[in-house]
Amino acid sequence: MAKYPVVVYGASGYTGMLTMDWLIDQNIPFTAVARNAKRAQEMMAQRVVRLESATYEIIEADHTVEALTHAFKGAKVVCNTVGPFVHFGLTTVEAALKAGCHHLDTTGEQGYMRQVREQFGELYAQAGLVVSPSLSYMYTYAEIAAELALEHPGIDALETSTLCRGPRGGAAGVTVGSTASIFELFRSEQCYLWEKKLVPHAMGTSFNIASPDFLSPVFALPWGGTSLPVYFENDPRVRSCVSCVGFYDNDVMKMVHAVGQKWESEYKFLPPEQQDAVIQQLVQSTTPTMPPRERTTITRMVDTAIGRGQLSAVRATVHGTTAYIATGALQTAAAIKLIDGDTNKVGFVSGSKAFGHRYLLGFLEERGLARATVTQL
Structure with missing residues (x-):
């Protein structure tokens, strides 16, 4: 049973430890929960x-609903960093609900998010609790940009x-857990929002982003569709949302x-256990160890929303x-609000809608982690 208001689940993982920093x-x-104390x-x-x-x-706990419910009881907020969430996430969501805790996590896996919304969204709302996937750099920065664009009428x-950009200019520096989630996306339907309905991307979809921030176009992919089409699906302001990552x-x-x-x-129609082996080999070959702490001189990002x-x-x-x-900063910004009982909405809800995109942006700006610009086109 937790003594403190915030639980960090995945205490020995890269993102969990950065959340503890903040x-x-x-x-x-905070209470750190892990399988091996x-x-x-x-x-x-x-x-x-x-x-x-x-x-x-x-606290040491097995990854079962019963064990995690016991570990979470007494806390107010669970910050869950244990992925791939399509495999492990729903167990933690159920345990947090049974323990009477808000649940935050860091993934934008569409299949998992839609399961959370369908199976637990209304139950969390009835309990007066927030369940908010994808409260992380990817894709909260893009959602903040989208909300800034939506401030303009019409x-x-x-x-x-x-x-x-990470070390050596590319994707190096991605954690083991993130790499596993990336390759898990190959097994999932990747959707965009079109006329208020989620529509699968065509197989092989890619983008060439001609951003004013770069001299050359950036090759980008749907990246599982991202969390934004799911969050905007039932938003009366939005008819369509197409998102990509590069x-x-x-x-x-x-x-x-x-x-x-x-x-x-080659792999799509293999039995699940053989697909598991393929993904494990891909992860081990591309991300064998935990990366070092990021440096501000190397790891930089540009998130854009055109409205x-x-x-x-x-x-x-x-x-x-x-x-x-x-x-880690975003998880902490949300935890501060939830400890105080200060949330705009409950149930299945994005970070920007639960806590306000201006609040999250301000928290990041004050700590040198982000700056925003808006331009009329």
């Missing part, structure tokens, strides 16, 4: 900044791009695209730095 910075006591303590001692000044405990169609290194993105095409031609109406158009851009560090 909770400590904001003087928020000894390993979690060792990893935290190596990686969590200012751990010596933190008020915290570590905007009802959105196109968003999430463009990132790394500055076009060769890296084209490699991922080629793997996706190979999946369609259009019948005669109006606007471009909103959020420039950012250190995507994973920013994710």
